[in-house]
Amino acid sequence: MTDVLSAHFKEQAAEAIGNATIQESLDRLVNFRQGRVDAIAEYGQERWDALSQSAREIKRETLEHLDYYLDELSRNVERAGGHVFFARDAAEANEYVAKVAADNGVKTVTKSKSMVSEEMGIADVLESMGIEPVETDLGEYIIQLAREAPYHIIAPALHKSKEEVSELFERILGTPAESDITALAGVARKVLREKFLEADMGMTGANFGVSETGTIVMVTNEGNGRMCSSLPRVHVATMGMERVIPRLRDVATYLPLLTRSATGQRISSYVSFVTGPRRSDEEDGPQEFHLVILDNGRSRMLADPELREALYCIRCGACLNACPVYGKVGGHAYGWVYPGPIGAVVTPSLVGVPKAKDLPFASTLCGACRDVCPLKIDIPRMLLKLRSDAVEGPAETRVPRRVESLMMRAWRRTVAGPRLFSLAGKVTSAAQWPLSRRGSLRWLPPPLSGWTRTRDFPRAAMRPFRARWRKDEGNRGG
Amino acid sequence: MADREEFLAHIRSALASGPCIGAPPSASPPAATPSPPSRDDLLAQLERSAGLQSWHFVRAANADEATARVVEIAKGHGAGTVVRTAHDVLQRMGIDAALAGAGMESVVLADGPGGLDAEQRQATAAGAAVGVTGVDAVIAETASVALAPRKGMSRQASLLPPVHVAVAMADQVVGTLDDVLALRLVELAEAEEITWYMNLVSGPSRTADIEQTLVVGVHGPGVVYLVVIEE
Known part of the structure; x- marks a missing residue:
């Protein structure tokens, strides 16, 4: 399985916020939104709302x-x-695909974009067997050359x-420098x-599997999916x-929701329907289909009535585009395959909360993700x-926060x-004096600095309420 | 390794926790998509959406006009070799003779006596400037051409050359994707073989993976024509 780096969310987010190129790229998300x-x-x-409602209903059922x-x-x-393999986890899936490749004497594998194959980390497995895995979606190809994870679904x-x-092309492919995007795509x-x-x-991958x-x-959109499912001898599709x-x-229900939410397209350039390998009388197509x-953790989400709904996701990416947090911290901050709001739900659910403890907190809970979600x-x-x-x-999802729970206990006693x-009120009023500026606290000593590093804290009243109450008692009459 | 039964049993036990928490299901049925009734309406809708999907849309009054237009298109792209499928409509148009008359070679990507072997078919398709195919259906709403490869209908003719010309008869135009899928189910119910492949092609191959800037023709054809014969 692809390594989970979600524990480093804060450092990774800070890095993206400080990177001007990345901020400029994230600003382009406005195109997807519009x-x-x-x-x-x-x-x-x-008509859209009706489609959305029936898509929900079909998923629930x-x-x-x-x-x-x-x-x-x-x-x-x-x-x-075709052949079907049920894999309980990424390791089993990788083992199966590796065996299919080995049995067929495969030397080169062309891949079209698939989040599940990213989850599996199959490219590394094939590479270690001396097989060349080639990502063929232009964006995936670029990040494969850069040896990075996908930034956006x-x-x-x-x-x-x-x-x-x-x-990147110059360094790895040896092609001359090129400033024209069409020419780069041509390379x-x-x-x-x-x-x-x-x-x-x-x-x-498989956007849908029709039972x-x-x-x-x-x-x-590019045609690489058609190439990968038509030209090689063997076609292996992976799906969650x-x-x-x-x-x-039902495809007629989901397809408009997917393409219009994802890129604003009426329909993508290509939609391919694959049922088994080539027909007996066909001119071309793969001889084997798997x-x-x-x-890989989905059954845990299924078993949890509160998380099951996240399995409705059709991976359109609309929630990433709408999220104010994703729009600043970018995709790599989330540290695994699925970024953005849906990633903040799916990653802890699939890999375990302790390995991705910051992701559920990487949200303002503004609800924009739910508003744009087609499901x-x-x-x-x-x-x-x-x-x-x-x-x-329960113990397996709990993340120890010793200092925080100690502070909460102290608060409870106080x-x-x-x-x-009353004592605490007096101490706070006096102690905040050197720290407060224009009604808020900009800096607090550790461990409270965890709050003030990224936001201000409202100042306590300069005179505690109880003190004022006592002083004013004589003036109220009564 | 998990076998099917074990895997499914595990899912059954996960489901034992009860129903999903979320919005209650809606009782209202999905809104029906009204399909334009007349052929003229469908063609007008198709012409509009074809433009939006970046097809070059060509209306031909009859087969002869379609043939002339396809020859013109192939010539315009400097084609030496044109690859094609064995669709009836192309045979009826006499496309081979017309292309030969204009100095171009027309190759059917099919097996059989005097045909090409698999390797030759791929090499020819990859080297051709233009691929010409018939279609199985056309969706007016999204300007999508349905291609279901089978004997004589290679997957490669519409995929490997940089230019694709799809030729449809007006009565092949339907309203929506749902119409095409419903037709497919009827065909499947009668088919002897349940194995099938189908592509919906809705314009040129495109990408916006670098700085969200649109580029056409990244892997599949970058220029696509949809010729509709109205007779």
Whole structure:
């Protein structure tokens, strides 16, 4: 599995905030936001809301009978001549894919963008076997060359300027420096075309798995998904187990929600429907088709009635674009595969709260993520639940915060009786004097500095209320 | 390794915790998408959306006009070799003779006597300037062309050349994606083989992965034509 660096959220966020290139890239998210708004307006708000509501309803029903639909999906893929592998975790999935590659004597694997394959970290596994994994989505290719993680679910290289891409191509591919974006894309087209034609195995994700027909559906724009599922001898698709939908016609419900929320497109350039390997009479296409269905912690979310709703996610990325926190700290701060608000829910749920303890707190709870979500997933509610797990949950989700709980205990004692409370009021009024500026405290000594490092704290009254009350008693008459 | 039964049993035990907490389900049925009734309305809708999806949209009164336009397009892109599928509509148009008459070679990407082997098919498709295909259906709402590869209908003709020309008959135009999927289900119910592949193509290959700047033709065709024969 890909390493989890979410424990370093604060340092990683600070780094992004201090990086001018990254801040400029994040400002471009406005294009995604505007695209989505325009696309929904064109579709019609009322029609959109109805679509959204039925998509929720289908997901609820599907997840409540997930065992049934996964069973149906897998049997139909097999009837169509494909192979299905159920993987409990990333390691099992990797082992299976590695075995398929080894059995077929594979030398080169072309990959189209798939978050699940990022979760698995399959590229590193293939590389260690002497197999060349090539990311073929332009953004994924750029970050593969840079040896970085994706920055955004939809736009993996969002944070890179064209100068950085040019430099990267120059250094690794030996191509001349280029300032024109079309020319840079042309360089990638040329290099990757060679790879498409020589690859023995293609790997793709699956936006949807249709159980009724055993079909996986891939939504792409560049055409690399079509290449990966058409040209190599073997096609391996990986999908999270929650991506199953019951009926083929449900695609007509989810597709507009996905593309219009993600990039503001009416539809993506390509939507591919794959049911097994090539037909017996077909001119081309893979001879083998494998579908890997991954759990990797999802069953824990399924088992938790409060987190199950996060499995409705169709990975459109709209919540990232809307989030004021993501818009400043960027994708790498979140430290794993899924960034932004949905990442702040999914990452702790999949890898465990203690490994990603800061993510549920990396939110202002403003609710913008829930407002833009095409499935209306209540992300803020789940962030609060994860916060409460971190403090009061069962041992395996609790994050020890010794200083904080010590302070809370001291607070409880102080406010429980009049003498200590009154003393504390006097001490606070006197002690804050040298620290306060214009009604707020800008700096507090450790451990309280954890608060004032990123925000001000309101100043306490210069004279405690009780003191004023006593003094004014004589003037009130009565 | 988990086998199917074990995996599914694990899911069943996870579900035992009860229903999901969230908004209650809605009782209202999904809004029906009204499909424009007449053929003329559908074509007008298609023409509008084709423009929005960056297709070059061509209306041809009959097969002969379509042939002339396809030859013109191929010539305009300096094609030496044109690869194509074996769709009936292209045979009826007499496309091979017309292209040959204009000095271009037309190659059908199909197996069979006198055909090319798999390696030759791929090399020819990758080297061709233009790929011409028929279609299985066209969606007016999103200007999407449905292509379902099968015998004689290579996946590569619409994928590897930098220019794709899709030729449709007016009666193949339907309103929405749901219409195409419903048709597919009817075909599947009658089909002997349940294995199938289908692509919806809705304009040129595109990316905005560098600085959110649109570039067309990154892996698939960068220039696409949709020719509709109205007769």
